[in-house]
Amino acid sequence: MSNKKPNILFLVPYPVRRAPSQRFRVELFEPYLQEAGIHYTIAPFMNERTWDVLYKNGSELAKAWGIVKGYLKRLKTVLIDVHQYDYVFVHREAAPMGPPIFEWIVSRLWRKKMLFDFDDAIWIPNTSAENKLASILKAFWKTKYLCKWSYRVIGGNEYLCNYARRFNKEVVLIPTCVDMTRQHNKVKEHSDKQVTIGWTGSHSTIPYLDDIMEVLQYAEEHLNTKFLLIANKKPELPLKNWEFIPWNEKTEVDDLLKIDIGVMPLSADEWSEGKCGFKLIQYLSLGIPAVASPVGVNKVIIEDDVNGFLCASNEEWKNALTKLVNDHTFRKEAGAAGHQKMLQGYSIAANKDKFIYVFS
Numbered sequence: 001m002s003n004k005k006p007n008i009l010f011l012v013p014y015p016v017r018r019a020p021s022q023r024f025r026v027e028l029f030e031p032y033l034q035e036a037g038i039h040y041t042i043a044p045f046m047n048e049r050t051w052d053v054l055y056k057n058g059s060e061l062a063k064a065w066g067i068v069k070g071y072l073k074r075l076k077t078v079l080i081d082v083h084q085y086d087y088v089f090v091h092r093e094a095a096p097m098g099p100p101i102f103e104w105i106v107s108r109l110w111r112k113k114m115l116f117d118f119d120d121a122i123w124i125p126n127t128s129a130e131n132k133l134a135s136i137l138k139a140f141w142k143t144k145y146l147c148k149w150s151y152r153v154i155g156g157n158e159y160l161c162n163y164a165r166r167f168n169k170e171v172v173l174i175p176t177c178v179d180m181t182r183q184h185n186k187v188k189e190h191s192d193k194q195v196t197i198g199w200t201g202s203h204s205t206i207p208y209l210d211d212i213m214e215v216l217q218y219a220e221e222h223l224n225t226k227f228l229l230i231a232n233k234k235p236e237l238p239l240k241n242w243e244f245i246p247w248n249e250k251t252e253v254d255d256l257l258k259i260d261i262g263v264m265p266l267s268a269d270e271w272s273e274g275k276c277g278f279k280l281i282q283y284l285s286l287g288i289p290a291v292a293s294p295v296g297v298n299k300v301i302i303e304d305d306v307n308g309f310l311c312a313s314n315e316e317w318k319n320a321l322t323k324l325v326n327d328h329t330f331r332k333e334a335g336a337a338g339h340q341k342m343l344q345g346y347s348i349a350a351n352k353d354k355f356i357y358v359f360s
Contacts, residue, residue: 006359008040009035009085011077011094015048017249020202020278022174025156026091028179035251036203038359041085045070049352053234053340055203071095078105078112080296086178087359090146092122097137100145105243107149110356115358116146116164121178121274123163156276157297160259174354175297177277178285180347188257195325198259198288200247202281203233207290211265211293213238220341222304228256232251256286260331262308262322264292277301281346282292284308284338289331291320301346307338 014022018100026042026125033040051067053059071308085180094102097159104250107114120126123143147153150327154172155161164171180182197219199209208228209216219225220241227242229235230252240252245255263281268270271295283290292298308322324331344350 005037006086007041007084008087008089009077009082009092010039010040010042010060010089010107011045012042013045013096015044015046016042017052018048018051023249024090024176024178024278025117025119025174026089028177028348029355031182031353032348032356036356040214043074043081045074051083054104063087064285067096070243071331072100078110080103082106082110085112087113087115087151089117089359090118090150091117092144097139099139100142100149103142103146103149106152111169113151114149115152115154116150117154117174118143118146118160118164119164119274119276119278121160121271124271124274151300154358157300159273160276170353170356173350175346176278176281177282177346177348177351178342179349180285180343181349184253184282184285186253186257186262188335190260190287190328192328194224194226195260196228196258197261197262197263197321198228198230198255198256198283199279200230200267200282203231203235206231206233206235206339208267209237210263211267212314212317215314215321218223218318219321219325223322225321225325226261240269246353253286256282259283259288261321262288264290264298266293266295266298268293268295269305272296274351281342284335285342287332287335287339289324289334289338291317291324303337303341307334307341347358 008028012022012026043305053062088106107113123140126139144167147164147354150168152170152172153164153168154174155164156176161171161173216227220239227239230245230247232247275296275299280290280292284307291311292302293312302310304310311317311320
C-alpha cells in the first residue's frame with residue numbers, strides 16, 4: 001500500500017448496526033480502518049424505517065416508498081459523491097432489485113476500483129414468503145457480473161470463492177468474523193446444572209429447526225434439556241420447555257452465554273453450501289460447543305468430537321447431544337477447543353490485515 005491512505009465508499013444494503021451479515025463483514029472492521037488512518041463512508045441503501053417493515057406482512061406502500069427513496073439516494077451517490085473515493089466496496093449488492101446498474105456505473109463508467117463482498121450463494125433464487133414481489137424483481141444472475149467487474153472479490157467461504165474464481169482471478173477468502181476483543185470476549189462457564197440447547201439466527205432460517213425437532217423433543221423428554229431461541233421474530237415450536245429472546249445487539253453476547261450447546265441444522269443443497277457458518281462461529285467464540293449438519297463450511301469449522309459434532313441423522317444428533325448433556329467436563333473442553341480455533345482463524349484480529357490488504 002502506498003503512503004497515501006485510501007478513501008473508501010462502502011455501499012451496503014441495510015441500515016448500520018441492524019443486519020448481522022453487514023455488521024460482522026463490514027462494520028466490525030471500522031476500528032481497524034480508523035487505526036490504519038483509512039478514511040471511509042458507509043452508505044446504506046435502506047433506511048431504518050423501511051428495514052423495520054420489510055419482513056412484515058402488509059405495509060406494501062411503506063416498503064415501496066422506502067425502496068424508491070433508496071434508489072434515488074443511491075443514484076446520487078454513484079453519479080456525484082463517488083468521485084471523492086478511491087475504492088468502492090459493495091457488500092452483497094448496491095441495490096436489492098433489478099440489474100446491476102449502480103455497479104456498472106461505478107466500475108465501467110467511472111472506472112473505480114470496485115470490491116465485491118458476499119457471504120451467501122446469492123446467485124441462487126432464495127426469497128421469503130413475505131416478499132413474493134421481490135422474488136420476481138431480483139436479478140439473481142447479476143452476481144457473476146459483480147464478480148467479473150470487480151478489482152477484487154471477497155468471499156466468506158471456499159465454495160463462494162470458487163464460484164467467484166470463474167469470473168475473477170483476484171479472489172480473497174475472509175470468513176465472517178467476530179470481534180473477540182471488544183464484543184465476543186467472554187467464555188461460557190459450564191456446570192452440571194440443567195443444560196440449555198440453543199439456536200440463534202434470523203427468522204428466515206428458523207425452518208431449518210424442523211429437521212431436528214424430533215431430536216429436540218427427545219432431548220427435552222429424556223435429557224431434561226431446555227431450548228433457547230434467539231431471533232428477530234418469535235415462531236411457534238412444538239416444545240414444552242423453551243424460551244424466546246428477541247435479538248438485541250446490546251445483550252447479544254450475554255443472551256448467547258445462556259446456551260450450553262449450540263445447534264446449526266442445515267439442508268444439503270446448493271444454497272446451504274454457500275452459508276458461512278456464522279452461528280457456529282458465534283457459539284464457539286464464546287466457548288459453547290456445537291452440533292451441526294455436515295454441510296458446507298460446517299465441515300471446516302466443526303472438528304468432530306473435538307469442538308462439537310457433525311450429525312447427518314437423528315440418531316447421530318441424539319447421541320451427540322446425549323454425550324454433551326451428560327458430560328459437562330467434555331462440554332468445557334470442547335468449548336475451549338472451539339474458542340481457540342475461532343481466535344486463530346475467525347476473529348477480527350486474525351483477519352484485519354487481510355481486510356485492509358484488499359484496499360491496496
